[in-house]
Amino acid sequence: MQLSTLLVHAGRDSDSRKGMVNTPVYRTSTVVFDSMADYRATRGSKFDNVRYGRLGTYTTKELEHLIASLENAYRAVLTPSGVSAITTTLNALALPGSHILVPDNVYFPCREYCEKVLRARGVEVEFYTGSNIASLTRPNTAVVYCESPGSLTMEMQDIKALADAAHEAGAKVVADNTWATPIFFSPFEHGIDVSIHAATKYLGGHSDVMMGTIATVDPDLWLQIRSEAAVQGLAISPDDAYLMARGIRTLGVRMERHYKNGVAMAQWLMAQPKVETVLYPALESSPDHALWQRQMSGASGLMTMALKPCSQEQCDRFIDALSLFSIGASWGGYESLVLPADTAGKRSIASDPYRGPLVRLHIGLENIEDLQADLRQAFEVLD
Missing domain, CATH: 3.40.640.10 (Type I PLP-dependent aspartate aminotransferase-like (Major domain))
Structure with a gap:
């Protein structure tokens, strides 16, 4: 079955x-x-x-x-x-x-x-x-x-x-x-x-x-x-x-939408001037993309983006400027969420190689163009 x-x-x-x-x-x-x-x-x-x-x-x-x-x-x-x-x-x-x-x-x-x-x-x-x-x-x-x-x-x-x-x-x-x-x-x-x-x-x-x-x-x-x-x-x-x-009961159809929205968002973010990189194995540019392709048949909507170098205050203003992405300490629901992704004190071996702050995004089931518009206007506070 x-x-x-x-x-x-x-x-x-x-x-x-x-x-x-x-x-x-x-x-x-x-x-x-x-x-x-x-x-x-x-x-x-x-x-x-x-x-x-x-x-x-x-x-x-x-x-x-x-x-x-x-x-x-x-x-x-x-x-x-x-x-x-x-x-x-x-x-x-x-x-x-x-x-x-x-x-x-x-x-x-x-x-x-x-x-x-x-x-x-x-x-x-x-x-x-x-x-x-x-x-x-x-x-x-x-x-x-x-x-x-x-x-x-x-x-x-x-x-x-x-x-x-x-x-x-x-x-x-x-x-x-x-x-x-x-x-x-x-x-x-x-x-x-x-x-x-x-x-x-x-x-x-x-x-x-x-x-x-x-x-x-x-x-x-x-x-x-x-x-x-x-x-x-x-x-x-x-x-x-x-x-x-x-x-x-609706997991299958929800995950198909999270996958579609997630890939579209990750690709769009990679083209944004305020973003250094996007950590998401379904991206072709990811160093783990081939491994992801071999093991999995799709991806969820959870990813992390590294911003270009900016202060924590600027990063906070960026997050506060979002309206469709709510600040929340979870993910996996139907809604889009955002949260700083601080790795300080959470690693014993590897260090964070990224120059700017990390921001975790959960891409929900909303219209992807609306989500991108919300991010676009929030990026403006980083000018």
Whole structure:
């Protein structure tokens, strides 16, 4: 079944929901049973049955099925945020005494967790750049984390090469697939063991729900991570699960528009006199363009532009002059957003080579000419 069809049909059981197209919102803490035999029957597989609200309802379980279907995974785990998806996975796999490899340009909350929490628990955290990790693995390497493209500066990683080296060392590969989504990247076809999403972003798509997802093709690995989420007491609101499933139904058509708008905007920005460069692997001028073409079938609307040298005050005036781009610390919704992309203190190895300030743009679903006109008038304050 093609992905566009799965987006519409997976995770729906209309027959058992009295003909409802969308799975209803089941709000409950307590589930009651007719007999002790029925109650005991649910305890042998506590993650399969609806037996207590914290462990999931029909609304959340059908969303789990939808996520797993989209990524061609065995099963999925839902968490309250993208950060909690990261931390839950690392808690399950990175035990005290183990060694993990994390990209230097990783999403900053992930870096903070590794540095402040995992290291304090006795996990050896090592940051790396690029994709050649064979010389960095050790006998106790448990996890190789990857993020492609990387946060803020958008470098691509050769996921297949990285996964091959990690598996040779006996390590599990965890990938953040939020930027590309299942529409443009199939993680398990490239050797990934665990795929993570900040579902808050493109999966939800409407800037109104917080959630993280974790998917894997390995049943044992799924149970290990699902059990970690359970002992932490992580639970998803059925209302949020409903919103997330509804948002996912339009993921395909939304991502096609983000891709179209993103490429058009990146090409236009490259021609603007106030822009030094645009960090976006779908650009032909990107040093990672060939790698992006080989691994992905499209791109999202998130990019970073480096302005020509100017002061922070000038950069702030430029951002303040925008009207269609709202200042916001997220991305992946239908709307366009802007935020300074400061890498100071967020790298251990690589330094920022750009002369001017970095500005992150999320290109939404608006008319591209309107967005370009908004940027054009804002560039005037840099004169």
